[in-house]
């Protein structure tokens with residue numbers, strides 16, 4: 001498949017390929033937009049079936065970061081990195097050293113952080129090679145480090161907003177939630193949902209993650225192939241993307257879909273399919289922005305728990321506006337969110353926010 005005519009290309013500013021056989025690194029960094037500032041977005045490590053699938057993934061994730069950062073009001077553009085992992089290959093210091101050099105070669109046009117398959121320790125190694133990384137420190141009064149708890153907090157409040165809008169209740173007491181994937185974000189989300197009185201139905205392909213969750217909380221476990229179709233009020237996809245598509249949507253029984261996973265819709269048309277079935281969809285990059293809000297403030301050096309919390313707690317108000325606009329215009333929520341994001345990027349770009357100085361790294 002060509003790159004410029006790739007269906008997901010969508011005017012990316014640049015795409016960079018890196019290979020370092022000695023370190024076992026094969027990676028793609030995609031920079032979708034720097035109109036609002038340097039392109040910020042995490043790094044995913046995954047065993048892709050083909051290079052084409054890795055390219056498709058990084059392009060979709062990168063555009064999603066442009067929209068996510070814009071709607072969250074952050075002075076950053078959108079980019080993303082994927083590391084193509086061979087099956088069963090272990091992570092190594094050399095790998096993240098090499099990835100850090102790759103990020104550094106872009107001279108600050110791209111800022112990296114954790115995503116699926118990457119932890120804080122990996123990002124600390126990257127920090128040894130480049131200052132253009134976040135999601136690694138939590139010191140004293142300053143917030144930062146692992147973004148997952150903040151992502152989970154935003155998703156939790158987003159679920160509250162979606163349940164209020166769709167089911168007309170202002171509490172999660174007795175609400176059933178199916179959580180697909182109980183990894184970094186999923187486990188924090190489950191804790192919050194349980195504390196709020198929700199009943200949990202969970203699935204994960206990783207038995208250890210499931211076991212660890214069930215040692216902490218009461219939850220009904222279902223098979224990964226069944227979780228999307230559970231008879232619940234809310235479906236919270238917290239694993240990988242493309243789970244909402246023409247095959248799955250007709251079988252979904254939940255009235256609300258609101259979760260952390262990026263790129264939940266396989267295509268933009270799937271937003272319409274959900275609307276037509278009366279399912280309220282919380283656009284993924286709006287509800288899951290808690291993590292990037294945390295890493296962005298950490299990067300800018302102005303991160304405190306209180307500040308990050310108050311920014312993350314604005315996610316439900318953004319969702320409520322999107323839900324209301326979608327309802328009044330009888331339009332899918334993803335379409336309304338995309339239009340909002342594009343408007344913010346166009347206005348910011350026109351106002352000359354390119355690589356604004358506020359988005360330069362200030363922490364040591």
Ligand code: NAD
Nearest residue numbers: 147148151181183184185204205206224239260261262291
């Ligand atoms: P993670 O890798 O820690 O957790 C994902 C979990 O999903 C794993 O336990 C994995 O075994 C499980 N899983 C994979 N395929 C599955 C399937 N088919 N059925 C059930 N479970 C499956 O990742 P994470 O950091 O928790 O992120 C989860 C999702 O949220 C990803 O899509 C990520 O891009 C998105 N996200 C994460 C953050 C963050 O702060 N970590 C921020 C925004 C968005």
